[in-house]
Amino acid sequence: MKKHLIAITLIVLLIIAGAIFYFARGDTAKLAAGADTGREPVFTSPRSEIFPTINVAKAVRWQANEKPVPAKGLTVARFAEGLAHPRSMLALPNGDILVAETNSPPRPAEGIVDRIMTYLMDKAGAGVPSANRITLLRDADGDGRAEMRTAFLTGLNSPYGMALVGDTLYVANTDALLAFPYKAGETRITAKGRKILNLPAQAPNQHWTKSLAAGPSGLLYVGVGSNSNIAENGMDKEANRAAVLEVNPKTGDYRIFASGLRNPVGLAFEPNSGALWGVVNERDMLGSDLVPDYLTRIEFGGFYGWPWNYWGGYEDRRVQPQRPEVREYTKRPDYALGNHVAPLGLTFAAKVKLGAPFQNGAFVGLHGSWNRKPAAGYKVVFVPFASNGEASRAKPVDVLTGFLDADGNARGRPVDVTADAKGALLVTDDVGGIVWRVASAR
Template sequence: MAADTLNVQPFATGLDHPRWVHVLPNGDVLIAESNKQPRPPQGIRDIVAQKIMGIAGAGVPSANRITLLRDGDGDGVAELRSVFLDDLTSPFGMALIGSDFYVATTDALLRFPYETGTTRIDLPGEHIVALPANAPNMHWTKGLIAGADGQLFVSVGSNSDHGEAGMDAERNRAAIWIVDPAEKSARIYASGLRNPVGLDFEPTTGELWTVVNERDELGDDLVPDYLTSVRPGGFYGWPYVYYGDRLDPRVTGSAPDMVAQSLTPDYALGAHVAPLGLTFSDGARLGPAFAKGAFIGQHGSWNRRPASGYSVVYVPFESGRPNGRPIEILSNFRTADGKARGRPVGVAIAKDGALLVADDVGNTIWRVTIRDRSKPSLSLDTTNR
């Protein structure tokens, strides 16, 4: 169900666990149909991690492909569907710089040649840098965005909830990387971010922002997931502390220097809402109420009572900073008895200004537009899945 001033309709249905959305300059829409790679459990930690991932929707085999959707006649429904890239290893983030198309798979950043209008790439990808995928690879998604100077930013989640696997398992994880694709080199841009996923640049300041999934098992109301600007060299607390200076009682080992430099995130979204998708509203045509802020796809909690998330929210901004409470713009992804009929993930602004939302349980890309009062808005619970 969409907010009162908005309308929602399916842009494409029948996809295979669509996780991420990228809009090309010509209006073509790329969808990463992807999931965690299978792996036999190796001990109790893996069994618990796989149970958690299964509850969160990761039990579906990965299609390992990127699909291209095209709405050539402009009616708001994609009539062309083509396999753009396949045989990838859990692809997720995508970025285009000139004629170079980049994909962040779970274990590598790859580069492919791209020509405007092409519907399939058959050439093999060029390996740019390896990305951490050490077992059990708990947070497997790798977000990706291109900076104005041709560098790339990659989000890399932790390999545990609160460092219980040991910090050797977290080497170069729980961080955002900056990659120089020409030099094929990478370094840590910011760290202490348990599971950053979506990345975008705030249009008035040019600052990089991300949404972060925080730790579990501290109760239904802890710890708040968040939206934050990302400072170069910044440390955001994981695993030692959360939300600035709140110590995690489960984390052993003293790190007073790290605790002292921990930054407080900009904006709490609520506990266990699982924010994954992030896009600022620059280019959106959803009316003045949604013209200056950030859209966030909240995948939803896996064990919270009551459940939280399962929605797309809008956070208003003023002068480059969050300014006001989040506004729910797309909801009703759960049935009356608590079952998920859908779970939002990636969000992106289409070339025509619509908001596109990947739903990896409903296997649908939703298209949100400003409402035409002469037409009823579609209720998500009436959609034929």
């Protein structure tokens, strides 16, 4: 009898071990490379994951003589290095560059999901405390390298978005929108910021970044990500989240400009049409071939599907209760950037002077996947636009690659993109602690 029980126990353990192995190995992409990008990406049936596919590139960082690979006709060099997790940037009118050295605020690791995310962040090189400062970089001699670096603003709370309107610098902390007096040429602001309004930061504050763009009429646009993957903690935890807020900085009044955007990190105005565009991180755990992150025009009153739908009407059956009545009102995004590529940075080519084929369109920093096999993203791409201000039907063009080495390790991870005073493209690399400068070789 004892031997019989031992045998049964061993069989049960083997079954459990086999189940763990089966679910932990994750889901592998089946689509051909590039099929998940463009105006009309290919969609597969969802492959729901009981246990998430985990495939995070280990951060090993660049050596002194290493750098990413620019596209043909371009060069790349270090504009600044030794930074503490640099993320978003703002180019000032006098040529100075502000860069937010920032990271997620401290969050307790209470449940299994929190512990998984903590592990992922540590492996990816993101498990470092936030420096909570904005640093000024100045290339006074015009040699393409910032020889001056000063702590421009300190004592912030996981700052991300920045915008300059007249003589006021606006900063979006994770929990509040602040205003600071700005004077051209100054290297430090010591004045205490004036709070415009509080921003959603309730626990677990999953998508902590608050992006920011200044509109032509003086209003501000704040991108606020969701507090979950698919509202699994309830929609009451998502108030004013998964949305772009339109804010009057003089009064603090705001309204939801557009909604259903799971995590709208990069925001920018397209110069020809004057329309607001954004890059959006879509949902996880539907398999390596779903759901494409995207670039889209963000329209007033537009609803973009989250959490019930994606890509203009594909229903996510995991979300309960279902809302079939909102499907017909769901806007379809303009351009797919790929599945799980994590787009963060966005800037248009108006001030970037890299020559053909990078003359009319959008530059996007793809931070890189964690929920996909094989890894995707980890590069900067260019999305060509037509003359009417619409994304073209062409596929995205690689601008800066090589962030993943031959062993699948991350030398760095691109985040934000902007133009410097000479028209070169600056790219923040949070894992590498570097701002790269991409210029024309011609």
